[in-house]
Amino acid sequence: MMTTLTRQDLNFGQVVADILCEFLEVAIHLILYVREVYPSGIFQKRKKYNVPVQMSCHPELNQYIQDTLHCVKPLIEKNEAEKVVVVIMDKEHHPVERFVFEISQPPLLSISSETLLSHVEQLLRAVILKISVCDAVLENNPPGCTFTVLVHTREAATRNMEKVQVIKDFPWIVADEQEVHMTEPRLIPLKTMTSDIVKMQLYVEERAQKAS
Amino acid sequence: MSRDGWRKKASEDDGWGGRGGYMAAKVCKLEQQFHMDAPREKQKEGASSSIFNGVAIYVNGYTDPSADELRRLMMLHGGQYHVYYSRSKTTHTIATNLPNNKIQELKGEKVVRPEWITDSIKAGRQLSYLQYQLYPKQKSLAFPSMCVRKAQEPASSNPSHPHQGNIHPQSNNDQILPSYSHPKTALNSPLTMQQQSNLIQHSHQESDIRLNGSVRGCPRQGEETPKVNGVHEETRDNPCPATGGLKESTLINGHAHLVNGALKPLDLAPHSNRPFAGVRPRSPQPHSPHLEHRDAAGPSRPPPVSPKPDADQRPRTPIACPSKLSNPQSAPHHRQDSDLPSAQSSVLPGLSTNQGLFNISEKSVLQDQTGRVSVNGSFHSVSPFKPTPNDCGQSGKSVAQEAEAKIISEFYSHSRLHHISTWRNEFSEYVNSLQSRRRAGGGAVFSGKDRLRKLCVNSNSGSSCLRAPQVRQSCILHVDMDCFFVSVGIRHRPDLVGKPVAVTSNRGPGYVAQRPGANPQLEQLFYQRKANQYRSESRDGELEMTPSPENEETQNNGMVQDLAALSMAEIASCSYEARQAGVRNGMFFGQAKQLCPELQAVPYDFQAYKEVALTMYETLASYTYDIEALSCDEALVDATALLAELGITPNDLASAIRADVKEKTGCNASVGMGSNILLARLATRKAKPNGQYFLRSEEVDDFIRDQPVTRLPGVGRSMASKLGSLGVNTCGDLQQVSMARLQREFGPRTGQTLFRFCRGLDDRAVRSEKARKSVSAEMNYNIRFTQVEEAESFLTNLSMEVQKRLQGVGLKGRRVTLKVMMRKPGAPVEPAKYGGHGICDNLARSSSLAHATDSGQLIAAEALKLFYAMKLDVKDMRGVGLQVQQLEGSHAGHQDTSSPGTSRSRSIRDLFMAQRPIGGQPSASNQEKSSTVTAPPTPPSEPMPGTSKGEPPPVHTPNHARTRLNFSIEVPSPSQVDRSVLEALPAELRRQVEESWSHRETEPNTSAPPLSSPCPSPPLAQPRGTLVLQLPNQPGQAGATGIVLELPDFSQVDPEVFAALPQELQEELRSAYGRRENAQLQGTVVEQRNALLQLKQPTAGRTKRRYKRRNASPAKKGPSPLKRLLPGNSPAKHSPSKALPLPPKQIDASTGLKTENGPSSSSQKQNIPEVLSKYTPRPAPTLAGACELSDIRTILREWVTTISEPVEEDILQVVRYCTELVEDKDLEKLDLVIKYMKRLMQQSVESVWSMAFDFILDNVQVVVQQTYGSTLKIT
Helix, strand or coil: CCCEEECCCHHHHHHHHHHHHHHHHHHHHHHHHHCCCCCHHHEEEEEECCEEEEEECCHHHHHHHHHHHHHHHHHHHCCCEEEEEEEEECCCCCEEEEEEEEEECCCCCEEEHHHHHHHHHHHHHHHHHHHHCHHHCCCCCCCCCEEEEEEEECCCHHHHHHHCCCCCCCCCCCCCHHHHCCCCEEEEEEEEEECCCCEEEEEEEEECCCCC | CCHHHHHHHHCCCCCCCCCHHHHHHHHHHHHHHHHHHHHHHHHHHCCCCCCCCCCEEEECCCCCCCHHHHHHHHHHCCCEEECCCCCCCCCEEECCCCCHHHHHHCCCCEEECCHHHHHHHHHCCCCCHHHHECCCCCCCCCCHHHHHHHHHHHHCCCCCCCCECCCECCCCHHHHHHHHHHHHHHHHCCCCHHHHHHHHHHHHHHHHHHHHHHHHCHHHCCCCCCHHHHHHHHHHHCCCCCCCCHHHHCCCCHHHHHHCHHHHHHHHHHHHCCCCCCCCCCCCCCCCHHHHHHHHCCCCCCCCCCCCCCCCCCCHHHHHHHHCCCCCCHHHHHCCCCCCHHHHHHHHHHHHHHHHHHHHHCCCCCCCCCHHHHHHHHHHHCCCCCCCCCCCCHHHHHHHHHHHHHHHHHHHHHCHHHHHHHHHHHHHHHHHHHHHHHHHHCCCCCHHHHHHHHHHHHHHCCCHHHCCCCCCCCCEEEEEECCHHHHHHCCCCHHHCCCCEEEECCCCCCECCCCCCECHHHHHHHHHHHHHHHHHCCCCCCCCCCCCHHHHHHHHCCHHHHHHHECCCEEEEECHHHHHCCCCCCCEHHHHHHHCCCCEEECCCHHHHHHHHHHHHHHHHCCCCCEEEEECCEEEEECHHHHHHHCCCHHHHHHHHHHHHHHHHCCCEEEEEECCHHHHHHHHHHHCCCCEEECCHHHHHHHHHCCEHHHCCCCCHHHHHHHHHCCCCEHHHHHCCCHHHHHHHHCHHHHHHHHHHCCCCCCCCCCCCCCCCEEEEEECCCCCCCCHHHHHHHHHHHHHHHHHHHHHHCEEEEEEEEEEEEECCCCCCECCCCCCCCCEEEEEEEEEEEEEECCHHHHHHHHHHHHHHHCCCHHHEEEEEEEEEEEEECCHHHHHHHCCHHHHHHHHHHHHCCCCCCCCCCCCCHHHHHHHHHCCCCCCCCCCHHHHCCCCCCCCCCCCHHHCEEECCCCCCCCCCCHHHHHHCCHHHHHHHHHHHHHHHHCCCCCCCCCCCCCCCCCCEEECCCCCCECCCCCCCCCCCCCCCECCCHHHCCHHHHHHCCHHHHHHHHHHHHHHHHHHHHHHHHCCCCCCHHHHCCCHHHHHHHHHHHHCCCCCCCCCHHHHHCCCCCHHHHCHHHCCCCCHHHHHHHHHHCCCCCCCCCCHHHHCCCCCCCCCCCCCCCECCECCHHHHHHHHHHHHHHCCCCCHHHHHHHHHHHHHHHHCCCHHHHHHHHHHHHHHHHHCCCHHHHHHHHHHHHHHHHHHHHHHCCEECCC
8 A cells, every 4th residue: 555645744744854863863973973073982883774874872972962853853844944954163163064954845745655765765875875975075174073963944943943842951042153154164065865755965064274 | 651552451441540559450450350361261272381481471562463362372371461561570572663762661671573472382382582582682772763674574564554664663653644544534435415415405505596696686685595495495386397387497486497507598598688609707607607507517417518609599498498308318418419429328327316316315305306307406416516426326427427527628618718818829829820821832911011011102102212221120019909808898889988898797786695605704804915915025824714703893894895795706807997997907896886886897708809809810910920929919029020121110010000900800909119029018008098109229218217017027916025125116126136136036037037127128039939838727616526536537527628738739748737726724615706716725746757648548647646645635625727748749740830849949948048040141130140150051962861762852941940840750761851741651651750759759859950051041851859860961061952960870770660660761761871981981071070979879868958058059160250259248148139130030030049059060060950858947957958967967078078169158058057056956966067067177178168167166156155155165
């Protein structure tokens, strides 16, 4: 039996959000590994989307990522998140690199189980693979980097976000200008995927002078 | 966790109170029950064991075998079964699928697949659970879906969890998903009889009111008989129409009307003393005949197909029908026999089933009635077209469907809007046929022109020197009839001249009764708010629920309330006198009547409209054939050549035309003149009413500055409000806005257009031949489905209508779009306008077919797929439309005559290349210069394969771009340069040719560019197919005539097609390939680097695109000095408006060619009949039609390697493509494209390419910077 969900279905957003958040979790871990934000010792090799990926086994880090994505999920569900950005910052908390997941919905939405299984997974796998080799096109980061996750919302989604706190004591805050602004950013497109349920592109913005 | 188990029990004992002690007690009790049951079970089963001694299982979620079965097994084999999980007592958890958080919760517990139990029993001993562990290593950071994936396998047999695992890792989707599969079944659940009969009564009542409204006018308006009574009263009044009382029925006896809805208008006609011929009001007014027809055409009987109701004939029928009532079946057929012979056979079953239906719904009151009455019963119940299957049986359904199929075509044959909208196409066709006549006949007779010429000669006989060579500036005339419908309506009624007159379907006092369920106030409110929203830019599209009492109070004072009772008939057109009183087109009649009490209503007269419109076009055609049909009362004329030829001023011509039109049609026309279409149209506004205005080029600047932006084409309400928010109200304001800003706000294309329009620049050419971009059929009137099946069959029938239209224009389409209007949640169920759609949400969805088709079945299948995918509540559907896009010609012959490929190709190619007319005098314009420069060279001296076969030599019709034949085929028969050859082919072969072509149609293609040389070029046939024959020729031998055909690599020739060719042709081809060897040699010898590149192309499709690209780039070595002398001739500067006037033929040529010609003369490709793609704009950005990266690369490579000096417009085109990629959020592709170009161009020997790359990169970086705030890193 083929089941098809459409945008009208409440469930549709959930499905997309589930898929994306799962993917984002993998992607964030991998980015942290590839960009050497944390020592490689805390990462373990796992298999996801049929390709090897690296996952942190640091419980607090994992918790942070999970919580963050948990809060992102409702936004994606309602198609309110425009970009999910993993920002890597130097010691002074100036961003050196931004991994931007730009999410938009394809014009016509529908999902059926078949397309989902094979196609989306393939596409996500491609993105993951791109991340794992992105160090080839990026400059090395200065030591002592940290990271944060930013979400660019569409329109007035922030209003609701303030009202509803998905996880207690884990609220969204408006990003500092300092965290957002990057001097002379250079853009490196990594991957664009277009599937039936979501259109997403990943690009990296890199500060021209990383060392400073 | 425990909920699953608990829920199972919850229904059994309902009276549970608190949770605490109760649960403990319950668990205890359940355990006891288990122990008590166990021996009983063992006894029953006979076999038992104690292999599970000490094992206590808890089943979580869905398992196979089920929890109950597991419980039984545990009883039999000495185990324990826990309904509730207990960490201390439960030893094993049985599950096939667990969500991540549960996995974590159960960390360290034994989570086992149910197979452990079954296998253990089979083995007769307790197996180690290790092998059956659900998650061998339960890790904290498990990837849920991976686990699910594994776990899913056993579960996948469960059909009720289609999404399990692939979407929702959590097992709680068990709860979520099923609810999604319900809607459909809910929809299918039959209406109760009660509902149905309500429906029936409801519709009865509606017709009752309609009758009252129309016949008696206001006296009874508002008088609403309660629904049920309405019906029963009627039926009691006239319990047996078959036997008597029928004489009265022609009067206002409601039931009599109901008896035969189709005849209603006939009944009414005598009363109102008005012929109904051709009257097709769109609005749901009482008289609207098509409305009744549709009702009548319902399910139960073949609809009276009477597309052209005949005034003489119809009044008779109502009398005839009743008299035949004793013979019920014959009555309905009676009139249909002629139209619908096929329908007859199926009528009887329909009648009988419907009788059944009627009896049920009417509670047998009318049981004694004949089938005729029951017919009505069902037709009313079905007012939205189709009986539901439970209304009438299968046989009835088939009849119904058949009947409904007619409804749609009938709707279209009756709908006013449809009429008028098709007219445009008709007139376009008419103009096209003029063109082809000109082509075929050579000399056309322009009576009007001749007259004018004589006139000129006479008046100028004394002072012929006055006809000094004026600057030949292009001049477009925009001819527009003054309030067309009104002028036509009153042309035989001089008494109405000078009075306020409106054309509308309502001729009463402007009042109608309000129907139940309708809430005009709410709708009014909505539209008001919508209007306000546009003004204030507030973004609150939510429809407010029924206004609160206070709200209503405020709204109901004055006009608004009155509106409820006012006629909602729209005014199609009103005279200038009425306009002065504030009446506007599109206003509701009732409202207009209040504004202007003396407003006279004039009925529609479609026949007359058509006559007058045709006369107008004929009149125009007596001057020139360069006409573009805009609508039935509006046309554009390119008078440039005409004026030049006659040496008269535009004003002279306009007066002559206006006088002529007035004389022939009795209606006034206004004429606006300007140097381009935009200016001409703006001038018309000034010319009206009944005047003419010539906007001189020196006045343009002042004139346009004061024009409100809304006058510009393409500026609608929303764009105007957006502009307003930028502080732009007039074109003058708009001129202050920079192009960059506009492009940022509105997108590159619209921005550019606005930028040009507000300066009075417009390079659109008068297109006497047009290509259609889509074919569609839509109905948003009286769509009321109750069942999914109705909607399905409606869609099927709509598809047939689309098929009809597609076939009518000889096109096939690849993309199907289903558009649906759904009642907006909160909007009244019944809109103010009877049968109208009310406030709706518009939804659209489209999908592509593998092949272009014009088959209704295929379209229907696709439409239904889309329809299901949208999961709509059919009851809320208010409009359905089907559109087919990405059209391709369905066969060559047709296109040849009616829709030449030139125009079809233009849509895409306009943007791609600058206009490059050919065959013009080298002085006229930039374009012309370039055209001459780049004009195609020479056909090879070598005889073409085709001609060598001794077939008729190409017929050289006059030098005109359009004269070429778009002869489409893979059949590479080279010499079919002209039609006569094709025609000369045996019919069978021709069909084969066409068939094989249409098979290949997945490759969108259109015509090729004319092969013309600077001197009068022979019209050449353009093979349109996927295989194009080309023989390389030697450039530089200008003047030689001949046909150049491209031979694809022999391996590329489709063997099937080849085999299908007649022997002769096969031989011809073979010899052509043989000859190619030589030619190839020659070609390379002569010079071209790129000479035969295209022959290596694997697919024709790619070849096409490449040509397109290539042709845009005159090579450095080509004789294009002029071209290079014109620096910075960006496309924008190419606007014809700035160009010197061209003789019309050249303009035609330029329009035809602007997108496709201009091959570099150094390249042989210019002679390649180019095959164009005619995609309708597609979502993905394309470069020269290519979308795939590999194709793009091919194009770029060709471009860079074959051309030594890129031209600016090509570069701009690449920039535009890159910009689109950015907008399309496809940075990855952009990156790849840029990198590829970088490699290519920087490696190129020519330094210009490096510069070109820098230029492209700079531009792209600006766009990226604007969009993303950062620039691309180029490594």
